[in-house]
Amino acid sequence: xxxxxxxxxxxxxxxxxxxxxxxxxxxxxxxxxxxxxxxxxxxxxxxxxxxxxxxxxxxxxxxxxxxxxxxxxxxxxxxxxxxxxxxxxxxxxxxxxxxxxxxxxxxxxxxxxxxxxxxxxxxxxxxxxxxxxxxxxxxxxxxxxxxxxxxxxxxxxxxxxxxxxxxxxxxxxxxxxxxxxxxxxxxxxxxxxxxxxx
Numbered sequence: 305x306x307x308x309x310x311x312x313x314x315x316x317x318x319x320x321x322x323x324x325x326x327x328x329x330x331x332x333x334x335x336x337x338x339x340x341x342x343x344x345x346x347x348x349x350x351x352x353x354x355x356x357x358x359x360x361x362x363x364x365x366x367x368x369x370x371x372x373x374x375x376x377x378x379x380x381x382x383x384x385x386x387x388x389x390x391x392x393x394x395x396x397x398x399x400x401x402x403x404x405x406x407x408x409x410x411x412x413x414x415x416x417x418x419x420x421x422x423x424x425x426x427x428x429x430x431x432x433x434x435x436x437x438x439x440x441x442x443x444x445x446x447x448x449x450x451x452x453x454x455x456x457x458x459x460x461x462x463x464x465x466x467x468x469x470x471x472x473x474x475x476x477x478x479x480x481x482x483x484x485x486x487x488x489x490x491x492x493x494x495x496x497x498x499x500x501x502x
Contacts, residue, residue, distance in 0.1 A: 363488020367495040378500030379404040380492035384482040396420040417447040422475040429472040434461035463490040
């Protein structure tokens, strides 16, 4: 049984990731001043009976399935194994790495990060894995890969690496470094692919 807090996080994550679709369909991240569509309130989805189901736990990664608005969404989700802020001990909400598959939208393994604070507008964030660094575009408290053509390569690197490092800057200028263990990610993504076929 889900605690309500976790349930809200999972549904928020599912909807949060889907909110990038318009920008991705246009082929570029939103430019300055262009607002992305806001996801529906998670409480509305919960009321609609779309509770995420844990379909497998693999190391630090959980594989989940939900059906917000009647459409199947599967995702792998993890919390950071370590977080650091500069200056130290700055308050923030929990961060999550989220990799989603949405068959109805032909989306497979879309990576997003819920960073736990409002990001500095126009700031650059990076995802570092397997010796490579990927530029991430920022919107609100979310990060998505800037060059969608690199996403498949990034996910493959994540499947093989031990961890991934996310760097960002908050609207108040706090620098953050989150490290996510990738133990179990490959198995979680395999389970998501198996359970989220069309």
